[in-house]
Amino acid sequence: MNDPHAAPSKPTHAFTNATAKTSQPSAAAPGFSALPLPPALLENLHSLGYTGMTPIQAASLPLALQGHDVIAQAQTGSGKTAAFALALLSHLNPRRFAVQALVLCPTRELADQVAQEIRRLARAQDNIKVITMCGGVPLRLQSASLEHGAHIVVGTPGRVMDHLSRGNLTLEALNTLVLDEADRMLDMGFFDDIVTVAKQCPAQRQTLLFSATYPEGIAKLAQQFMRTPHTVTVDAQKAGPDIEQRFYEVTRSTRLSTVPLLLRHFRPVSSIAFCNTKQRCNELLDILQAEGFVALALHGDLEQRERDQVIAQFANRSCSVLVATDVASRGLDIKELEAVINVDITPDPEVHVHRIGRTGRAGESGLALNLASMDDMGHVGRIELNQAASVWYPVSELTPISPEPLRPPMKTLQILGGRKEKIRPGDVMGALAAEAGLTRDQVGKITVTDFCTFVAVQRDLAAQALDALNNGKVKGRSVRARLI
Numbered sequence: 001m002n003d004p005h006a007a008p009s010k011p012t013h014a015f016t017n018a019t020a021k022t023s024q025p026s027a028a029a030p031g032f033s034a035l036p037l038p039p040a041l042l043e044n045l046h047s048l049g050y051t052g053m054t055p056i057q058a059a060s061l062p063l064a065l066q067g068h069d070v071i072a073q074a075q076t077g078s079g080k081t082a083a084f085a086l087a088l089l090s091h092l093n094p095r096r097f098a099v100q101a102l103v104l105c106p107t108r109e110l111a112d113q114v115a116q117e118i119r120r121l122a123r124a125q126d127n128i129k130v131i132t133m134c135g136g137v138p139l140r141l142q143s144a145s146l147e148h149g150a151h152i153v154v155g156t157p158g159r160v161m162d163h164l165s166r167g168n169l170t171l172e173a174l175n176t177l178v179l180d181e182a183d184r185m186l187d188m189g190f191f192d193d194i195v196t197v198a199k200q201c202p203a204q205r206q207t208l209l210f211s212a213t214y215p216e217g218i219a220k221l222a223q224q225f226m227r228t229p230h231t232v233t234v235d236a237q238k239a240g241p242d243i244e245q246r247f248y249e250v251t252r253s254t255r256l257s258t259v260p261l262l263l264r265h266f267r268p269v270s271s272i273a274f275c276n277t278k279q280r281c282n283e284l285l286d287i288l289q290a291e292g293f294v295a296l297a298l299h300g301d302l303e304q305r306e307r308d309q310v311i312a313q314f315a316n317r318s319c320s321v322l323v324a325t326d327v328a329s330r331g332l333d334i335k336e337l338e339a340v341i342n343v344d345i346t347p348d349p350e351v352h353v354h355r356i357g358r359t360g361r362a363g364e365s366g367l368a369l370n371l372a373s374m375d376d377m378g379h380v381g382r383i384e385l386n387q388a389a390s391v392w393y394p395v396s397e398l399t400p401i402s403p404e405p406l407r408p409p410m411k412t413l414q415i416l417g418g419r420k421e422k423i424r425p426g427d428v429m430g431a432l433a434a435e436a437g438l439t440r441d442q443v444g445k446i447t448v449t450d451f452c453t454f455v456a457v458q459r460d461l462a463a464q465a466l467d468a469l470n471n472g473k474v475k476g477r478s479v480r481a482r483l484i
């Protein structure tokens with residue numbers, strides 16, 4: 001370990017501009033055009049700004065497009081979703097109305113994100129229908145969606161099994177089975193469910209398995225139902241985005257009060273503060289809110305509806321800090337996360353890698369700030385076995401770099417009405433443009449859930465947008481909206 005007092009004194013990171021970063025891999029990254037992908041798909045990748053492949057895409061896509069089974073070691077943030085999504089889309093026949101690809105994910109949040117990414121990648125192709133199949137939503141709604149014909153199902157193993165056993169879902173036409181975050185699924189006890197689902201898929205199919213780590217169970221899964229899989233690993237240095245790790249020595253009594261100092265010093269627009277317990281989350285949340293930060297907590301005590309609301313607010317940049325436990329934040333894919341703060345060091349070095357992998361995604365640079373007391377030094381040592389020695393910085397150098405309070409750039413409006421009312425993001429944008437004269441730049445992420453819609457609007461325009469929604473019409477109908 002280095003001497004905490006020999007550290008550089010100037011902050012190299014300060015995030016004041018939400019648009020300062022891009023999600024492009026490095027300029028030297030190999031392009032997608034060399035791959036045997038349909039022209040419409042290639043054009044769409046270009047329009048999404050995917051100019052080059054990330055290392056995991058470059059390593060796995062050529063094999064997957066040739067039809068091989070692949071086991072790929074990939075972290076969240078490495079571009080793994082596009083790696084399997086492009087493979088399954090290239091094998092899909094849009095005119096055949098049957099489930100041709102199934103993606104199993106450990107959590108509902110991950111399933112939602114994967115489905116979204118697949119929809120984004122598929123938008124240039126004819127009407128490809130992607131549905132999610134996870135707990136927390138009535139079975140009959142999902143079977144109704146299935147009846148309308150779905151090409152791709154993304155779901156959690158338990159719920160997919162449920163539909164299979166009721167005969168709502170059949171996998172006879174399946175070409176591609178994907179296991180995403182397979183290690184997490186094993187951690188959560190899904191081994192038997194995965195095997196049962198795999199047994200119901202046709203023998204002639206492609207299986208793609210993505211996992212951040214290789215616990216024993218992965219080899220067992222592969223043995224049971226993969227056909228001579230090719231294993232792809234990208235060395236951690238290349239796979240991992242550019243993350244600057246800083247360690248700060250704290251004591252039991254200064255740990256929580258150091259978090260506001262970090263936030264005022266580095267001013268990350270969005271950050272996750274990881275705590276090891278729910279109780280610590282609540283203590284930190286109280287401190288941050290009392291000091292005027294817009295912070296929300298994500299932990300196991302929240303109901304699904306509350307979770308959705310917290311995640312929507314954080315993802316659309318109307319909350320600066322998400323205070324979270326590891327379990328609660330599983331599968332969360334939030335883009336443009338400037339910093340991860342490890343308020344508690346985790347005893348598990350693999351969890352540490354997962355946590356810090358949330359900043360600096362797909363070629364962007366990120367910042368991981370770690371608070372450690374003398375009691376944590378054993379955990380720090382274990383982290384160091386996995387990576388370079390930690391670099392220590394003195395807490396005394398954490399000074400505010402601006403007198404302005406740290407404010408998130410957006411505010412969230414909630415419209416009472418969602419997918420069930422057939423509201424689409426374009427309808428909301430249309431209403432905001434027509435009634436309040438807002439442009440696309442002034443409106444952020446629009447998240448339509450089953451029963452409500454969250455829309456992010458620039459802070460200073462939120463009141464005007466709220467008025468417009470409450471007094472105007474969305475899709476020709478009056479709606480109720482509120483600021484959250």
Ligand code: AMP
Nearest residue numbers: 023050052054076077078079080081362
């Ligand atoms: P994932 O690891 O699948 O969670 O992807 C992390 C993020 O990187 C997602 O927001 C993707 O949209 C983005 N991404 C994936 N592939 C590329 C690429 N080739 N170029 C730029 N961004 C990408």
